[in-house]
Structures are given as C-alpha cells and as structure tokens.
Amino acid sequence: MMGLFQIAAELQSLFNQNEWSFCFIGGLALQRWGEPRLTVDVDVTLLTGFGSEDRFVDAVLDRYAARRADAREFALASRVLLVQSAEGVGIDIALGGLPFEERMAERSSHFQFTEKVSLRTCSAEDLIVMKAFAARERDWLDLQGIVIRQGGTLNWDLISAELNPLCDLKEAPEIMDRLEDIRRRFQ
Secondary structure (H helix, E strand, O other), rough: OOOHHHHHHHHHHHHHHOOOOOEEEEEHHHHHHHOOOOOOEEEEEEEEOOOOOOHHHHHHHHHHEEEEOHHHHHHHHHOOEEEOOOOEEEEEEEEEHHHHHHOOOOOOOEEOOOOOOOOEEEHHHHHHHHHHHOOOOHHHHHHHHHHHHHHHHHOOOHHHHHHHHHHHHHHHHHHHHHHHHHHHHHO
16 A cells, blocks of 8 residues: 555645645545555546646646556546556546536545655545445445444535535436435444
C-alpha cells in the first residue's frame, strides 16, 4: 500500500502545482472511511468542467504514460483518462464537471495516510454516493463497511440529496431502497 500512497502523492503534487481541484476516490478513500481492502490502482476525480478537458488531459499525458494507444481520444470521449505511474501502477482519472463532482471536491479534505503522505480524499458521504450509484456488488460490500465504520457520524440527508437526482438520471430508484436497507441493518 505504501507504493500507492507515494504514487497518489506525486499525482496530487502535479494537480496542486497546476492549482486544479480534485480528490481521491475509490480504494484510497475507502482506506480512510471504510473497511480497508487491497487496491491496486489510484482513482481520482479531477475537475475539468466541460469544453476544456484537453488542456488537463495533455498536461497529465506529458507526465504519465498512457495505458492505451488512444488514451487522449478515449479520455475526451469517455471522460476517463487512463495512465500509469513509472512503476506501472494504473491511475484512473475521472474528468469531473457535474455539480455533484464540484461539491464533492469542495467537501474533500486531507487525511494523513502515513507519516509523510497526506492525501485529499472525498468525504465518507460522497464515497457512499459514488459506491451506491455504481451499484456493483463489490461497491455494496464496500458501502456496508463505510456505514459500519462511520456509524452515526454520516450525514444521511446529504447522501440522499446527492444520490436521489443521480438515481433519477440513471432511472434506478432501487438504488435508494437498497441503500436504505443497508442503513437500517448496519448503522
């Protein structure tokens, strides 16, 4: 895990040098808020907005090797830039621009993972929103761990306010039902 923290710290340094808004999500955020599990890559949301993504993508590709031959085109079409560290560790950079992603970055905060590495991660509530929205079985298990570990400190009104509109867009109201079931069982 130490290697991932260092790799994330290097990426964070690049983002900070450019004064970009971002926060780590996925497995690194789960280390902070939930039941830690092995993660082999770095996931981050980088706020690019809409229309100027190319300047962010190009700057990252100047520093990191692409994981696909068409990484630039793929990123601009799918809003996910797939690069790797010098050590070959995958880095998935979501190009954020939605209001939820902007608020997530604003709510993010630093966490001291090691004596030398502090990383900006999303809040526990935002991690729940992303995990529930993805709705993969692994995500539901991760989400249970967050609810168990964070207990009564979670802001469920915030979670509902952020997740409900996303579920409406996805036409998946069952996500809210499953989340409420987890809340009842594990909080």
